Amino acid sequence: MTNLLILRPLKDNSVQAIKRCAPNFNILTSTDGLSLDELKNVEITVGWENNVGEQLLQLKEEGQGILNWIQTYSAGVDDLDLKRLKENNIILTNASGVHASQISESVIAMLLSHYRGILTAHKAQENKTWERIRLNDLALKKMLIVGTGNIGRQLAKVASAMAVDVYGVNRSGRQLPEFNKIYPQKEIDDVLPTMDIVISILPLTDETYHLFNSQRFEKFKKGAVFVNVGRGESVDTSALITACQSDRIDFAALDVFEEEPLPNSSPLWTLDNVLITPHISGISINYQEKFMKILLENLNAYKEQLPLPKNVVDYTLGY
Structure with a gap:
């Protein structure tokens, strides 16, 4: 069983929805105490965190990791190394539309x-x-x-x-x-x-x-x-x-x-x-609910080995 690693704080009902949608994945909700074997078996991340992300990318580049899809929690992806993700054939989807x-x-x-x-x-x-x-x-x-x-x-x-x-x-x-x-x-x-x-x-x-x-x-x-x-x-x-x-x-x-x-x-x-205003125009108490609709639609397609339908980032355009 491969791992889906959640790198953003999600409400319990959101985590449970992910588990129901992806029963064949081991859902990891914390980076604390992750073993090397667990990192090697991370296939999907929900959200992105640079320190853990760097470890996942290094493992992928060394032929030891299986990271294949990153679903970001934000619409912007300019803080990710798009060139590197493209070189490693990693699918990147964003949260465009939730704002x-x-x-x-x-x-x-x-x-x-x-x-x-x-x-x-x-x-x-x-x-x-x-x-x-x-x-x-x-x-x-x-x-x-x-x-x-x-x-x-x-x-x-x-x-x-x-x-x-x-x-x-x-x-x-x-x-x-x-x-x-x-x-x-x-x-x-x-x-x-x-x-x-x-x-x-x-x-x-x-x-x-x-x-x-x-x-x-x-x-x-x-x-x-x-x-x-x-x-x-x-x-x-x-x-x-x-x-x-x-x-x-x-x-x-x-x-x-x-x-x-x-x-x-x-x-x-x-x-x-x-x-x-201090970068708050996109904030809403309903943000996570909107984000989950994108994630679950993509996750349903992914587990069926179908093309992801929502917000696949074009590495050439950068969005």
């Missing part, structure tokens, strides 16, 4: 906090100041969603229902029904000047690193709104700070950063037109 509803809600909340004056009203309340301010509408704004995966598509649905004019950018320009139009990434500079709102939901790859740099921020419409809920490294932080300090970006809402936690010394903390 879609909550991140979409977070983005809308961020935008409404700006356009409907919620942040300003809260500051006035703290000072016991009755202050009527000039407000704006989210409706009829032109929104560009850069990254049209599960999260981008869900956000497009929600924003469209609020009368937002939604466009998208992806690598190929492949059209999707949730968007008015999707542009290929190579044309992003042509469309940025026409957009009121730019949302980054990008994974981290060689192509997306610092995609939003000083030259790109210069393409933004004057007074645009920028939201990043993808990866912090897709944005050149220094360039973003400069854009926020000028009149190029009127408001920025940031949930992810190049360095996390965001250092106390970062100027972003003190900019009046920046909203900071």
